[in-house]
Amino acid sequence: ATWGYGNDNGPATWVKSFPVAAGTRQSPIDIVPTAAKCDTKLTENPLTVNYSPEPAMELCNPGLSVKANIKSKSVIKGGPLEGEYKLEQFHLHWGSADKQGSEHTLNGKMFPAELHLVHYNATKYSSFGEAVDKPDGLAVFGIFLKISDKPHQGLKSLTDVLSEVQYKDKSINIKQEYNPVCLLPDNINKYWTYLGSLTTPPLCESVTWIVFEEPIEVSEDQMKAFRALCCGECGSAPIVDNYRPPLPLGNRQLRASFQ
Numbered sequence: 425a426t427w428g429y430g431n432d433n434g435p436a437t438w439v440k441s442f443p444v445a446a447g448t449r450q451s452p453i454d455i456v457p458t459a460a461k462c463d464t465k466l467t468e469n470p471l472t473v474n475y476s477p478e479p480a481m482e483l484c485n486p487g488l489s490v491k492a493n494i495k496s497k498s499v500i501k502g503g504p505l506e507g508e509y510k511l512e513q514f515h516l517h518w519g520s521a522d523k524q525g526s527e528h529t530l531n532g533k534m535f536p537a538e539l540h541l542v543h544y545n546a547t548k549y550s551s552f553g554e555a556v557d558k559p560d561g562l563a564v565f566g567i568f569l570k571i572s573d574k575p576h577q578g579l580k581s582l583t584d585v586l587s588e589v590q591y592k593d594k595s596i597n598i599k600q601e602y603n604p605v606c607l608l609p610d611n612i613n614k615y616w617t618y619l620g621s622l623t624t625p626p627l628c629e630s631v632t633w634i635v636f637e638e639p640i641e642v643s644e645d646q647m648k649a650f651r652a653l654c655c656g657e658c659g660s661a662p663i664v665d666n667y668r669p670p671l672p673l674g675n676r677q678l679r680a681s682f683q
């Protein structure tokens with residue numbers, strides 16, 4: 425039985441096949457800004473993003489989300505990171521309604537969706553596959569999505585073609601050069617960071633999470649486009665509520681790059 429987000433294979437069942445689900449550095453978490461420690465070391469060493477245009481970005485439907493695979497040299501460094509981390513892929517988690525969908529929550533509040541840009545430590549490891557289960561292997565940007573009356577232009581190149589990857593294992597190439605930097609919020613200097621995990625199986629405790637305070641704004645129509653994606657072939661259930669609820673912070677320190 426493969427894992428998913430239903431009653432019989434959802435987050436509460438994952439521990440059976442992936443015991444690390446009960447670990448001490450699991451993700452997501454509820455972000456409580458007043459409990460975060462402002463760390464000047466984060467501001468003294470600003471987070472730096474050097475993303476490049478992707479000539480023909482591959483967009484696919486793996487069945488439980490929508491994912492873009494990156495081939496170009498797009499790297500980040502600084503902030504909480506030691507060394508250079510290379511962008512591997514990005515994907516999203518979203519709800520069946522605007523009241524839910526994000527994985528991280530902010531003072532208990534869920535956003536309609538959350539975008540994850542997944543990077544691996546290219547200074548220490550030679551591939552994502554090698555880095556995925558190392559404690560300093562991955563760095564993931566978490567970006568909240570909120571609803572506005574205007575569509576997000578950067579996401580529009582993707583939401584306009586989601587119908588072409590409606591079914592599982594479909595993939596297309598986004599022709600025109602796409603630079604993922606268009607997906608980042610304006611202010612990337614305000615974020616929270618903590619040591620966590622992948623939020624889907626295998627749930628490896630290998631992620632330095634960087635969750636930005638500033639959401640990006642998407643339209644209701646763009647949310648509807650995500651909700652029209654299917655888990656399988658024609659007639660299968662829509663991909664919705666593909667989020668893991670928050671896990672305890674435990675003894676971890678949540679740090680903030682800002683006051």
Ligand SMILES: NS(=O)(=O)c1ccco1
Nearest residue numbers: 540542564621622623624
């Ligand atoms: N959702 S996430 O970014 O933690 C992830 C990446 C790969 C598997 O799970």
Ligand SMILES: [Zn+2]
Nearest residue numbers: 515517540623
């Ligand atoms: Zn994710």
